[in-house]
Amino acid sequence: MSGVKKEEAMTGVNGSSKTAVMRGSAEGNGMDAEAHVTAERFSVFYHNREAVRQVSLAIPARGVTAIIGPSGCGKSTFLRAINRMNDLVPGCRVSGRLVFDKEDIYGPRIDVVALRRRVGMVFQKPNPFPKTVFDNVAYGPRLCGLTGRAQLEEIVERSLKSAALFDEVKDRLGQNAIGLSGGQQQRLCIARALAVDPEILLMDEPTSALDPRATSRIEDLIAELRGKYTIIIVTHNMQQAARVSDRTAFLYEGNLIEFGPTKQLFTKPRESQTEDYITGRFG
Numbered sequence: 110m111s112g113v114k115k116e117e118a119m120t121g122v123n124g125s126s127k128t129a130v131m132r133g134s135a136e137g138n139g140m141d142a143e144a145h146v147t148a149e150r151f152s153v154f155y156h157n158r159e160a161v162r163q164v165s166l167a168i169p170a171r172g173v174t175a176i177i178g179p180s181g182c183g184k185s186t187f188l189r190a191i192n193r194m195n196d197l198v199p200g201c202r203v204s205g206r207l208v209f210d211k212e213d214i215y216g217p218r219i220d221v222v223a224l225r226r227r228v229g230m231v232f233q234k235p236n237p238f239p240k241t242v243f244d245n246v247a248y249g250p251r252l253c254g255l256t257g258r259a260q261l262e263e264i265v266e267r268s269l270k271s272a273a274l275f276d277e278v279k280d281r282l283g284q285n286a287i288g289l290s291g292g293q294q295q296r297l298c299i300a301r302a303l304a305v306d307p308e309i310l311l312m313d314e315p316t317s318a319l320d321p322r323a324t325s326r327i328e329d330l331i332a333e334l335r336g337k338y339t340i341i342i343v344t345h346n347m348q349q350a351a352r353v354s355d356r357t358a359f360l361y362e363g364n365l366i367e368f369g370p371t372k373q374l375f376t377k378p379r380e381s382q383t384e385d386y387i388t389g390r391f392g
């Protein structure tokens with residue numbers, strides 16, 4: 110871990126406080142050999158504006174990490190940085206390091222297409238392609254060069270089952286995905302992301318456009334997927350963060366204020382700003 114002392118990266122704060130949220134893996138908070146994504150003084154700028162400010166944290170492999178914080182604090186910016194979705198934004202640049210599986214995501218050796226296959230993303234608004242259910246899920250595998258019908262059928266079925274959607278759509282695989290309900294569309298987008306066998310699933314407010322029943326299905330699904338994938342979810346809903354995540358990061362004005370086990374962060378926050386936010390005093 111170059112450029113920043115290990116202990117600093119482990120605190121999960123911008124060097125301002127040594128609250129050492131992350132001392133080893135004992136509390137399930139993750140700075141150990143299993144760290145899957147590590148930010149080291151990582152910043153994201155839009156032109157000269159620093160939207161994510163020298164964030165240092167280590168997200169362990171598997172399990173669910175929630176990112177919370179008021180609107181505009183940099184949650185989506187940080188999430189999108191992990192699969193380089195910000196690359197297309199003019200004037201956007203980064204500093205510091207963001208490491209995935211020991212490789213700097215912004216280093217010269219990274220293959221962005223391969224990165225995005227390993228780091229899938231699900232957005233706030235379900236965005237199925239105007240294609241059949243089957244073709245939506247087969248899209249990624251086909252891009253990767255798969256053409257065999259039997260193999261594609263197997264992947265589509267497995268992915269739809271993983272996304273808890275197969276039973277609802279197995280008789281309409283040939284119909285346009287736009288005809289599915291919003292909650293089904295979102296699970297389809299999750300199936301589409303899973304079809305290329307990613308290691309990380311980024312979810313940016315995946316249930317904010319859904320009704321409570323569809324939300325609950327997605328939350329159940331996250332619980333099912335948590336052992337297999339590293340899930341990083343941005344949510345405005347603190348009850349949701351408390352329900353689905355193992356660890357929570359609280360961002361405020363681009364700064365990582367606190368990162369730790371979800372239960373502890375919501376019941377005994379270490380920082381007064383976290384307490385103010387979770388008790389609804391601002392944001």
Ligand SMILES: Nc1ncnc2c1ncn2[C@@H]1O[C@H](COP(=O)(O)OP(=O)(O)OP(=O)(O)O)[C@@H](O)[C@H]1O
Nearest residue numbers: 155160178179180181182183184185186187198345
């Ligand atoms: N494409 C962009 N160009 C310029 N500035 C941007 C761009 N995207 C985001 N920003 C700015 O960066 C800051 C962080 O935005 P971001 O979308 O990451 O916040 P957020 O925490 O996800 O907010 P919300 O909860 O409202 O989705 C904001 O000040 C925002 O205006």
Ligand SMILES: [Mg+2]
Nearest residue numbers: 184185186313
């Ligand atoms: Mg956002």
